[in-house]
């Protein structure tokens with residue numbers, strides 16, 4: 681497989697999804713945050729589940745969190761992932777409290793640990809699309 685051709689499915693670029701990935705393209709991880717009660721949320725939606733407010737802004741996450749959970753995929757549901765099997769789909773809980781499904785790079789799946797500190801990294805997979813991924817926070821930087 682050529683390095684220059686990205687063969688995996690790409691996120692849809694519309695509505696809130698497009699805004700989220702638009703910030704990723706700028707290498708910023710942002711989530712919706714309620715303007716009334718301050719609750720962060722993800723996935724994006726119209727109103728706050730805590731207070732019901734429809735007022736919110738995209739706020740920048742500090743990009744650090746911990747591994748919350750994961751599942752290991754042994755049979756790819758899309759041929760673009762065949763070369764990476766087995767791989768882990770990881771749920772990361774950011775310091776702001778939101779949880780996102782992503783990938784952890786620079787870590788063997790056998791070394792995944794609940795609570796492991798991770799930080800966001802951005803991967804420009806096509807000229808138009810940047811994906812958020814995570815890597816272990818090195819002990820030297822904590």
Ligand SMILES: [Zn+2]
Nearest residue numbers: 714717728731
């Ligand atoms: Zn609220």
